[in-house]
Amino acid sequence: MSTGHLTIDLDAIATNWRNLDKLSSVETAAVVKADGYGLGADRVVKALARAGARTFYVAAAEEGAAVRQALGPGPTICVFSGHMRGDSDIISDMQLTPMLNSARQVQRHFSALPEHGFGIQLDTGMNRLGMEWDDWAATAEDVLRRKPFVIMSHLACADEPDHPMNPYQLDVFHQMTDGITTPRSLAATGGILLGEKYHFDMTRPGVGLYGGAPFSDAQTVARLDLPVIQIRSLEEGEVVGYGNSWQAERASRVATVAAGYADGLIRAMSGKAVLHFEGQPCSLIGRVSMDLITVDVTDCDEDPEFLTILGPHQSVDDLAQAAGTIGYEVLTALGSRYSRRYQSR
Numbered sequence: 622m623s624t625g626h627l628t629i630d631l632d633a634i635a636t637n638w639r640n641l642d643k644l645s646s647v648e649t650a651a652v653v654k655a656d657g658y659g660l661g662a663d664r665v666v667k668a669l670a671r672a673g674a675r676t677f678y679v680a681a682a683e684e685g686a687a688v689r690q691a692l693g694p695g696p697t698i699c700v701f702s703g704h705m706r707g708d709s710d711i712i713s714d715m716q717l718t719p720m721l722n723s724a725r726q727v728q729r730h731f732s733a734l735p736e737h738g739f740g741i742q743l744d745t746g747m748n749r750l751g752m753e754w755d756d757w758a759a760t761a762e763d764v765l766r767r768k769p770f771v772i773m774s775h776l777a778c779a780d781e782p783d784h785p786m787n788p789y790q791l792d793v794f795h796q797m798t799d800g801i802t803t804p805r806s807l808a809a810t811g812g813i814l815l816g817e818k819y820h821f822d823m824t825r826p827g828v829g830l831y832g833g834a835p836f837s838d839a840q841t842v843a844r845l846d847l848p849v850i851q852i853r854s855l856e857e858g859e860v861v862g863y864g865n866s867w868q869a870e871r872a873s874r875v876a877t878v879a880a881g882y883a884d885g886l887i888r889a890m891s892g893k894a895v896l897h898f899e900g901q902p903c904s905l906i907g908r909v910s911m912d913l914i915t916v917d918v919t920d921c922d923e924d925p926e927f928l929t930i931l932g933p934h935q936s937v938d939d940l941a942q943a944a945g946t947i948g949y950e951v952l953t954a955l956g957s958r959y960s961r962r963y964q965s966r
């Protein structure tokens with residue numbers, strides 16, 4: 622078998638949720654968009670529900686339908702993109718709760734599904750999703766009469782605790798919502814770590830559940846072991862891979878490993894990432910190709926059968942940093958070719 626093995630520790634996800642839950646005194650929801658940050662929403666949501674999560678957030682109604690199928694009736698499943706044209710049936714059939722983002726979405730929802738639950742997303746300065754002052758002022762009275770599930774907004778810079786945008790958005794959120802009895806939600810993973818003022822009535826962690834920054838106390842969730850297809854000896858001066866971008870400066874052993882950019886090992890990792898064999902770091906050399914990478918295993922005591930690119934020696938954020946990106950992108954890029962194993966006791 623030449624596919625990599627992706628091992629996902631469901632107990633670690635549950636532990637991360639519990640530990641984030643302990644950081645606030647309010648309800649902790651779980652963000653499971655993009656197929657549970659690439660780790661498999663169906664398994665992830667069941668583990669989170671067992672840990673105690675009752676509210677789940679996804680990006681699109683179609684993702685919400687998959688989560689509903691995994692969880693069955695009961696938990697609330699919120700959709701960040703709101704009520705899009707053509708979504709009325711899926712929202713109704715799958716009992717999804719759209720976060721309405723504009724006056725237009727409010728109108729669409731109230732006319733298509735007047736009795737159906739919803740939430741409101743407000744823009745407090747990120748300028749991405751949610752109603753701004755004018756729209757909110759014009760619709761608030763009508764909206765609040767129909768008792769939204771939650772009023773939420775999202776922080777743009779919460780991973781930088783000292784960023785002035787954090788208190789600014791907090792202030793705008795207060796101004797837009799103070800005096801309203803609807804439950805409020807502002808904090809994702811970064812916002813939880815900013816402290817109690819940011820917690821309101823519900824937090825919405827995503828990346829921290831999956832072991833990513835800025836939740837530095839997170840347990841490792843994903844391990845990725847890649848099979849070595851062959852190993853060759855090179856003499857000093859020989860070259861490796863497309864564009865001959867690596868040249869041996871000493872007699873070397875080079876392993877050809879079965880995973881490439883089609884599996885989410887983005888090309889920016891070329892010549893930068895590190896893999897591990899029993900604690901021994903081994904450099905990724907040359908360019909990442911579609912299905913293969915090449916790795917310098919000269920310093921290994923024996924020829925490895927597998928090399929580990931995510932695991933105890935290297936987190937998603939470590940790998941992301943080597944490629945100039947963020948842990949979120951490394952996780953959600955994890956390919957469909959890996960054989961996946963879910964671990965729980």
Ligand SMILES: *Cc1c(COP(=O)(O)O)cnc(C)c1O
Pocket residue numbers: 652654701774775808809810811825826827828829
């Ligand atoms: C993705 C997302 C979250 C979760 O953010 P993390 O940084 O992964 O914790 C919460 N709220 C909104 C609106 C999001 O888009």
